[in-house]
Amino acid sequence: MAQFDVDLFVIGAGSGGVRASRIAGGHGAKVLVAEEFRIGGTCVIRGCIPKKLYVYASRFVDDYEDAVGYGWSFPQKPTFDWTKLVAAKEKEITRLSGLYQKGVEGVGGSIVQSRAEIEDEHTVRLLNDGRKITAKYILVATGGSPTLVPEIPGIEHAISSNEVFDLKHLPASMLIVGGGFIAVEFASVFTRLGTKVTQVMRADNVLRGFDEDLRTGLHEGLNHAGVTTRFGVLPSKIAKQPNGLLSATFSDGTTGEFEQVLVATGRHPHTQGLGLEKAGVQLDKVGAVKVDDYSRTNVPSIYAVGDVTNRINLTPVAVREGHAFADTVFGGKDVKVDHSNVASAVFSTPEIGTVGLTEAQARDAFDIVDIYRATFRPLKATLSGRTERMMMKIVVDGKSDRVLGVHILGHDAGEMAQLLGIAVKMRATKADFDATMAVHPTAAEELVTMRTRTVRYEK
Structure with missing residues (x-):
């Protein structure tokens, strides 16, 4: 008779938990996942995906206005139906949620719709029916919850x-x-x-x-x-x-x-009511699960990944942490996640894409910092008449010439940040940027044609 009911019990079927489950299952582990809400977690159900869909919807207003400058005309003013957007969003996240479930089941894992609480270092209780499941390893991947502050009347x-x-x-x-x-x-x-x-x-x-x-x-x-x-x-x-x-x-x-x-x-780690204290798992002052470089808590059989650890609260980070956990624990590998130079985007309008150190951070850490900065009107705005401006900024170590950070404000900034993340991660220099041939006409070409230093800071 097996010592444990399952090899891995995952609390939370979000991006980090599902990735960990799939990879662990692929390594031959018997996996059970508990999710009290909807499969997919914050990103799929009430975060990245629906938000980006709503961002796309909102930007069509600008597209219609811009089209006039390019010769288009519309017999009547475009109208917007909020209920159709909500329904279309719901259809898409339901599809994605189903794919997440299939991914876990495809490697032999199971998902149960229930809240789960940890009883001890190897036992989890399902609140829907009171069952107690024993597991060799427990992974906490419950993400975060909105912080409703300030606490005021009403x-x-x-x-x-x-x-x-x-x-x-x-x-x-x-x-x-x-x-x-x-x-x-x-x-x-x-x-x-x-x-x-x-x-x-x-x-x-x-x-x-x-x-x-x-x-x-x-x-x-x-x-x-x-x-x-x-x-x-x-x-x-x-x-x-x-x-x-x-x-x-x-x-x-x-x-x-x-x-x-x-x-x-803001959001806070979703750790309340999970039974972590009963198992002796240490939390920090904001309630996040404290983990080491391998996402392991102070209790050897209990791990945590994603926003619940409050390291870098981004979906791709949770995915990478979940994958690394499964490879390390069940795949016989030794995988640490490097949390430095993680590219990110803010899908505001104008959009933001960023990777590496800010100017202020660089000036605190380095003796000489060179700043290259450009603002310009994108080509698309010349015929539309829109007054938008793009801003691109490269932060450079004045001694080694290494690019420490790149920051972009404007159309498709997030897409550019993903590729810039590779260059910054590889410790590219400003000379490497300068030696790269431009793609013309694009906004991104400004990143490799900025030759004149805006300012140098020396301690």
């Missing part, structure tokens, strides 16, 4: 990024609380779809932690699109009015009425 009237995708109708007005990437993405989406958006935040600018030129450029882009941004201001009370609108009182004493209030002040 906060129950607000929605989070979980609910925003399924609103019954497009709101005429919306207050967005927060200045991070989730907040700016939804501000960009809803203002283009026709909602009057006001965005408030504690900080003095959007996207804390990003390069300052990106922050400034995006703020200007949001304002140009019609978003009203207010810094150093948060709601202190939300109240529902007889007319159905929500009245918000702000920390500076001002008030405003909105049809919807979206709180997008």
Whole structure:
């Protein structure tokens, strides 16, 4: 009789958990996955995928306007149907969720629809029927949850990024609380779809932690699109009015009425109620599971990957961590995940693509820092008449000539960041960029034609 019911029990069927399950199953492990909501996790169900679909929908407004400059005309003004977008989104994420399930089952794994709690280092209890499953290894891949702060009177009237995708109708007005990437993405989406958006935040600018030129450029882009941004201001009370609108009182004493209030002040690791404390698993001060370079907790049989560890909260990182875990534990390999120089994108409009160090980070860490920066009007905007500008910035170690970071604001910035991530990861130099032939006419050619240094900083 086997010592354990399964080789691997995974809590959470998101990107990290499903990848770990598939790879472990491929190595011959007997795998059981528990998911209390929908298979696919944050990215597929209420994050990356539906968000990007909504971003595409919102940008068609600009495309129709631009088309006129290229000779197109429309007999009547294009109209938008929110309910059709929501339905189409739901159809797509249902398809993807099914593919995730097939991926696990295709390697002999099983998925049970239930919340799971850890009883001890080798035992998990399913809450739907009370069954206890023993496992040689337990993987926690429960992701994160929206943080509804500040905790103020009336906060129950607000929605989070979980609910925003399924609103019954497009709101005429919306207050967005927060200045991070989730907040700016939804501000960009809803203002283009026709909602009057006001965005408030504690900080003095959007996207804390990003390069300052990106922050400034995006703020200007949001304002140009019609978003009203207010810094150093948060709601202190939300109240529902007889007319159905929500009245918000702000920390500076001002008030405003909105049809919807979206709180997008970040996410926190989803570790509450998992039984981690009973098993002796250590958490950090924000509730994230503490792990080593191999995603192993202080309990040798329990591992954790993805946002629940609060390392880098991006889907591809969770996928890579899940894959590395399975290869290491079940594949006989020794795989660590390198969390340095991870490229990322913010799908606001204008879009952001970034990899490596910001200017400020580089100046703190290196004695000499060279900055190459260019702003220009993209070719597409010349006939459309749009006033948009692109910004590209290369941060270079002045001693070794190595490219430390690249930051882009503008159309397809995310696509460019993916390829730039390879160059930065390979420790390319500015001379390597200069020696690369340009592709003309493209916006990306600016990255290899910037020859004049904007500024040099020396300690």
